[in-house]
Amino acid sequence: MPPTGQDLAETTWDVVIVGAGPAGAATAITLAKFGQRVLLLEERTSPSFKLGESLPPTSIGLVKHFLGELDGPEQNLPGLFRTAGNVSLWASEQADIADFFFTLTGFGLCVERLAFDEALRSKAASAGAALLKGVRFESCMRLTDPLFNWQLTLRSEKQSERHRARYLVDCSGRRAVVARALGIPLVPNDDRLFAYAQWFSCAGEDDDRYTRVEAAPQGWWYSNRLPGAENKETRRLVVLHSDKDLPAAKMAARRQGFDQLLDDSMHIAPLLKARGYQASGEIRGAPANSQRLRDFVGDAWMAVGDAAQAYDPLSSQGMDKALRTGSHAGHMIHYALTDLAQGAAALDGGNTYIQQYDEQQRQLWHAYLKQRDFYYQAQPRWSDQPFWQRRRHADTPRAADPRKISQFH
Ligand SMILES: Cc1cc2nc3c(=O)[nH]c(=O)nc-3n(C[C@H](O)[C@H](O)[C@H](O)COP(=O)(O)OP(=O)(O)OC[C@H]3O[C@@H](n4cnc5c(N)ncnc54)[C@H](O)[C@@H]3O)c2cc1C
Secondary structure (H helix, E strand, O other), X not given: OOOOOOOOOOOEEEXXXXXXXXXXXXXXXXXXXXXXXXXXXXXXXXXXXXXXXXXXXXXXXXXXXXXXXXXXXXXXXXXXXXXXXXXXXXXXXXXEEEEHHHXXXXXXXXXXXXXXXXXXXXXXXXXXXXXXXXEEEEEEEEOOOXXXXXXXXXXXXXXXXXXXXXXXXEOOHHHOHHHXXXXXXXXXXXXXXXXXXXXXXXXXXXXOOEEEEEEEOOEEEEEEEOOOOOOOOEEXXXXXXXXXXXXXXXXXXXXXXXXXHHHOOOOHHHHHHHOOOEEXXXXXXXXXXXXXXXXXXXXXEEEXXXXXXXXOHHHOOHHHHHHHHHHHHHHHXXXXXXXXXXXXXXXXXXXXXXXXXXXXXXXXXXXXXXXXXXXXXXXXXXXXXXXXHOOOOOOOOOOOOXXXXXXXX
C-alpha cells in the first residue's frame, strides 16, 4: 500500500504529479485506482480565492465520475448549486438565453471553487495517492538508473527533500513549472487577456441561476451568484476581461476605475443595484489569455490541464478539460508503464500511448482556437476598439449560432 502524506518513509514513486488542482487530482485518482504508486504535490496550503466556478451540462457526468452522486449521502461537496443557463448580451444589446433545460442533464453547476478542488484532492488521497501540501516542486534531473528516470528536489517551509520517480506529470497550471524547468517554451502568442475580479455581497436573497455574460467596448464581463455557506451573506462574482496593455485594464485594477467601467454595463450593473449588492474585498487579477506549451509530452513526462494548454474563460471549459484530460493522461501513463514493465519501448513521444495523448492535446487546441475565434468574431460592435480589432481575423469559418453562447458562455 502506498505511504500516506503523514508517513512518507518512501521516496520512490511510479508517478509524481506536480500541482493538485483539478488536473492533478484527476490524474492522481486515475493512476492510484490502477495501483500505481503516486505522489501528488501542492505548494499551497490554504489559498484565499480561485476563479472559475461554472461547469456546463456536458461536465456533469465527469464530475460524478470523480466525486460521486451530487446529492448522495456520501457527498461531501459543501458548496454548489444547479445552474439554469447563460444569459448573454453578446452579438447585440438584446439578451439571449442558452437554457440548460434543453440539454441531456437539464442543468449545469456553479461550485464553490476552493471546496471543489479540495474534494477532488481528498478523493485522490482516498484512492491511494500520497498527497503532500505545502511542498513545492523546485527542480528535476534526468537519471540513467534503469528503474527511475527522475530525481526531484522538493521544498517545504522546513526542508528540502529528494524523491525519485519513473514518470513526471506537470499539472501546475498556467505556470507549467516542470515543462519550463525542462526548457519547454510556450508557443508565442500575442493574446494579453487578463481577468479583474470583484466580489460583491448583499443581505437579501438572490436566487439567480444564470451566468450573465456581456460584451463591452473594452472587453467582456461575466457574473455568477456564488454558492453560499449557511447563515452567510449572499455573494456574487463580477469579472471584467480586457487586454493587459489597454487603458481599461489599468482602470479595472482599481476600485474606482472598475466601478466606472461597470456603471456602463447594460445588464450587470442594474442587476447588482436591483439586489442591493455592495463590493466586498479587493479586486483580484489573474491571467486569462490562451496559452499552450510547444510540446505536451517528452521523455518520461507530460503536461496536463492548464499546464499543457490554458483557455480564455469565455470557453468555460477549463475544469472540464482538466478533469477529462487528467483521466486520459492517467490511463495512457498506466498503459505505458505497464508496457514498459513487459519490455516495451521507451516512455517518450514514440510510445503509442503517449503519442495518443499528444495527439488528443493537439486536436483539442485546434478545436478550441476555432471556437474561440468564432465567438469573438460573432460580436460585431465596437470595430474602432483595439480589444475587438485584435480579435477580428477575416479567415475564420462560421459555424454555430453565435447568439447561443452555451459552453462558450
Ligand atoms: C477569470 C477566470 C474564470 C474562469 N472561469 C472558469 C469557469 O467558469 N469554468 C471552468 O471550467 N474554468 C474556468 N476557468 C479556468 C479554470 O479555473 C482552470 O482551467 C482550471 O483551474 C485548470 O485546472 P488545473 O488543475 O490545470 O490548474 P490549476 O487549477 O491552476 O492548478 C494548478 C495547481 O498547481 C499548483 N502548483 C503550481 N506550481 C507548483 C509547484 N512549483 N509545486 C507544487 N504545486 C504547484 C498550484 O498551487 C495549483 O493548485 C477560469 C479561469 C479564469 C482565470
